[in-house]
Amino acid sequence: MAQTFPYTLISCPCSDASTRALTSKRISRDVDVDQQIQDSEDTFDPRHPRSAFSLFPPEHLLYCEECHEIKCPRCVLEEIASIYCPDCLFESSKGMVRADGGRCPRNCVHCPLCTSQMITTSIGDPKNGPFILNCNYCMWNTLEVGIKFDKGTGIRTQLSEIAISRGELPKPIPTSRSTEDPMRKSSLSRPPFTASEHTRETDPKQEEPPKQLPDPTIRYSALKQFYKDQITESSSMESGFSTSALDMAFSSPSSVARIMNLYINKENAIKKAPQKATIMREAQTASEGLAFTAPPTTSSLPDYSDTTTLSQRDYQNPSFIGHPDASALKELRPIPTLMRSKRSKRCAVCKHILTRPEVKVSSARYRIKLIALAYIPFITIKTLPVSGGLPPPGPDGSDIVLSAGKPIQFIMTLRNPLFENVNVSLGSPSVTPGKHGHRVTILCPQFQIGKNSDAWDDALNNPPNRGMVNPAGGEQIAGKLYDQGRNWASVVLEIIPASIVRMQGEQLDEDEDVIEVPIRVRLEWQVTDEETGIERRRRDKRLDEEDADDGKRELSYWMVVAIGRVAC
Numbered sequence: 001m002a003q004t005f006p007y008t009l010i011s012c013p014c015s016d017a018s019t020r021a022l023t024s025k026r027i028s029r030d031v032d033v034d035q036q037i038q039d040s041e042d043t044f045d046p047r048h049p050r051s052a053f054s055l056f057p058p059e060h061l062l063y064c065e066e067c068h069e070i071k072c073p074r075c076v077l078e079e080i081a082s083i084y085c086p087d088c089l090f091e092s093s094k095g096m097v098r099a100d101g102g103r104c105p106r107n108c109v110h111c112p113l114c115t116s117q118m119i120t121t122s123i124g125d126p127k128n129g130p131f132i133l134n135c136n137y138c139m140w141n142t143l144e145v146g147i148k149f150d151k152g153t154g155i156r157t158q159l160s161e162i163a164i165s166r167g168e169l170p171k172p173i174p175t176s177r178s179t180e181d182p183m184r185k186s187s188l189s190r191p192p193f194t195a196s197e198h199t200r201e202t203d204p205k206q207e208e209p210p211k212q213l214p215d216p217t218i219r220y221s222a223l224k225q226f227y228k229d230q231i232t233e234s235s236s237m238e239s240g241f242s243t244s245a246l247d248m249a250f251s252s253p254s255s256v257a258r259i260m261n262l263y264i265n266k267e268n269a270i271k272k273a274p275q276k277a278t279i280m281r282e283a284q285t286a287s288e289g290l291a292f293t294a295p296p297t298t299s300s301l302p303d304y305s306d307t308t309t310l311s312q313r314d315y316q317n318p319s320f321i322g323h324p325d326a327s328a329l330k331e332l333r334p335i336p337t338l339m340r341s342k343r344s345k346r347c348a349v350c351k352h353i354l355t356r357p358e359v360k361v362s363s364a365r366y367r368i369k370l371i372a373l374a375y376i377p378f379i380t381i382k383t384l385p386v387s388g389g390l391p392p393p394g395p396d397g398s399d400i401v402l403s404a405g406k407p408i409q410f411i412m413t414l415r416n417p418l419f420e421n422v423n424v425s426l427g428s429p430s431v432t433p434g435k436h437g438h439r440v441t442i443l444c445p446q447f448q449i450g451k452n453s454d455a456w457d458d459a460l461n462n463p464p465n466r467g468m469v470n471p472a473g474g475e476q477i478a479g480k481l482y483d484q485g486r487n488w489a490s491v492v493l494e495i496i497p498a499s500i501v502r503m504q505g506e507q508l509d510e511d512e513d514v515i516e517v518p519i520r521v522r523l524e525w526q527v528t529d530e531e532t533g534i535e536r537r538r539r540d541k542r543l544d545e546e547d548a549d550d551g552k553r554e555l556s557y558w559m560v561v562a563i564g565r566v567a568c
Contacts, residue, residue: 003562005400006381006410009055010372011044011558012072044518044558047434055560058379061372062345066352070372070557076345076354083341084361087117091361092339100156101321103336107155111135112322112332115315120152133334145330156336163333217319223289230280308332376523377414377424377449381561384409384476384492400564402515404499409476410563415488416449420525423448426491427520436566439496440517443478452487493517493561500568508568515563520556527551 045051054072062071084091087108096105109118116137123143124130130148133155134141142148149158283290306329315335316322326332344356356368383400402408416422426445431437476482476492483490500513528551 005562005564007562008058008379008381009046009560009562010058010061010070010376011051011054011560012056012061012075013069013557014054014072014075043429043433044520044560045433046516046518046560058373058376059371062354063370063372063375064347064350064352064354065370066350067347068553068555070376070555071347071354075348077348077351078343078345081342081344081357082359082361083339085337086340087337089361097339100336101318102339103156103321104339105156105336107153108337109133109155109159109334110337111138111140112312112315112334113140113329114138115335117337118334120149120155122152123148142334145332147334159334159336219289219291221289222287223283226283226288227280234280306330374417376521376555376557377416377422379559379561380413380415381410381493381563382413384411401567402495402497402564403567404497407494407496410493410495411482411490412493412561413483413488413490414449416452417487418525419451419453420528421448421451423524424489425520425522425524427522428517432515432517434516435512436498436500438498438515438517438566441494442519443476443492443494444481445491447481447489447491449489450485450487495563497566500566502568513566513568515566517561517563519559519561521559522556523554525553527553 046055056072060073062076063069064071080094082091083094083097085104085106085108088104088106090104090106090108092100092105107120110116111118114135114137116135118133118135120131121134121141122129122131129150129152131150131152132142132148147159147162149155151158308326308329308331312332313324313326316324316326316332318324321333322335323331323333342357342361345354346352347354353368354370355366357363358365358367414424424447426442428440428442430441431439476494481489482492495515495517497515500508502508
């Protein structure tokens with residue numbers, strides 16, 4: 001992994017099948033049921049291929065106050081709060097963004113070479129122009145491709161008009177077709193061709209080459225419409241339908257009934273006299289989508305230094321805005337800025353709001369942001385300071401190399417962010433799952449962490465020496481904490497790495513030598529009456545005894561702690 005050792009990852013409960021049994025409308029569930037489910041749970045295997053999709057850094061997780069569970073990116077629903085341009089901060093509606101192709105409709109344009117923001121510069125009168133776009137990073141400007149603007153505003157509209165006038169972008173084609181156009185009529189409505197007429201009409205010496213459409217998308221649409229009309233008319237003539245039914249859709253009830261009749265009445269279909277198959281003609285004009293490709297010549301090929309790169313051509317997408325088929329730098333076009341969006345997140349189960357950004361586009365603050373680190377302990381791990389210490393880190397300066405078979409102890413510190421005391425239970429297998437089993441021991445698996453109160457309140461309410469005296473004296477004693485403070489506690493985690501034996505020339509799998517310890521974390525705390533108002537609601541008799549919130553909160557999840565690598 002690319003992360004620096006040691007690091008921690010948390011498994012989202014949505015990947016655990018037992019969470020469906022733990023889900024209940026009651027906030028405080030039956031402890032006996034939870035204990036039975038916990039006993040039947042399998043040990044989390046961080047080496048399993050499926051585990052890679054459920055492990056997330058603690059900073060990427062959210063917490064739902066209604067479900068009382070951790071939420072990963074797969075457990076939330078995103079809603080678009082606002083859409084804006086990151087350059088000019090212009091906010092736009094969804095309908096306008098859809099019509100503009102998701103790009104800024106104003107004057108925000110990026111350079112096609114270095115993708116930096118371009119500015120509008122006048123090369124004549126500062127008021128009357130003409131104007132150009134200039135990049136201050138690579139010093140590219142639109143004069144190199146022969147583009148000038150009459151006005152300093154409405155750059156996006158002027159770019160589209162220039163591209164259409166040059167033939168780089170197609171003109172909008174009307175959706176309705178005229179019935180008087182002879183080139184759009186099917187050959188079935190005409191008399192059959194004779195051999196002499198066919199030779200005379202298709203002779204290239206007697207007619208001019210067809211006009212080509214500039215854009216492949218328009219040619220494809222014309223070809224698709226042409227052959228769809230041909231198939232429709234051919235099917236109608238073979239089935240005995242009149243020419244007035246030529247616009248009948250393929251999914252109409254008549255078409256479906258006709259197709260099903262071929263499979264149901266097989267005997268009648270065999271007895272029916274075979275009809276002469278109708279010959280469909282090919283596209284012959286540019287309006288029908290026909291286009292000829294001229295072979296490239298040596299003189300038309302640009303110099304290698306003037307050719308575009310793959311990233312530059314990819315930045316020209318989509319085709320109705322840029323020119324993704326550009327082979328030379330002179331064919332590139334400035335690209336309008338891509339719009340951004342602010343999104344709010346909801347819980348997929350209870351639809352509770354988890355994050356909601358500010359309405360102002362210029363503000364980066366959040367109105368609501370329920371991150372998981374505000375409800376679960378923040379964990380840090382460091383090596384125990386002993387004589388000799390650990391071997392030096394690896395060549396990259398980040399890997400901790402552990403010797404096989406030698407016990408090594410680490411200090412795991414848990415910091416409580418809540419304003420209530422939290423009871424913590426840590427459980428880990430004695431031998432880690434996987435190909436190489438490393439022995440793990442937590443000296444103090446159950447303990448309590450103090451609430452995250454103000455330091456001055458703690459000093460006034462408690463004696464001077466309370467909370468500063470270490471009950472264990474900084475020693476590694478089983479069943480006692482290594483160190484403890486106002487809202488944090490430290491426990492000792494002992495690891496005995498297993499030896500990794502490999503044959504000569506044998507290669508290890510990816511991260512096979514990494515020590516990953518799965519730890520089951522269970523948190524229990526009591527919400528104060530001032531926050532929940534339980535006593536007041538019980539006095540008013542607004543809740544029944546069985547549905548009342550007793551203020552107990554429980555949360556359990558799997559955590560993976562990566563210590564380092566085993567020397568092999």
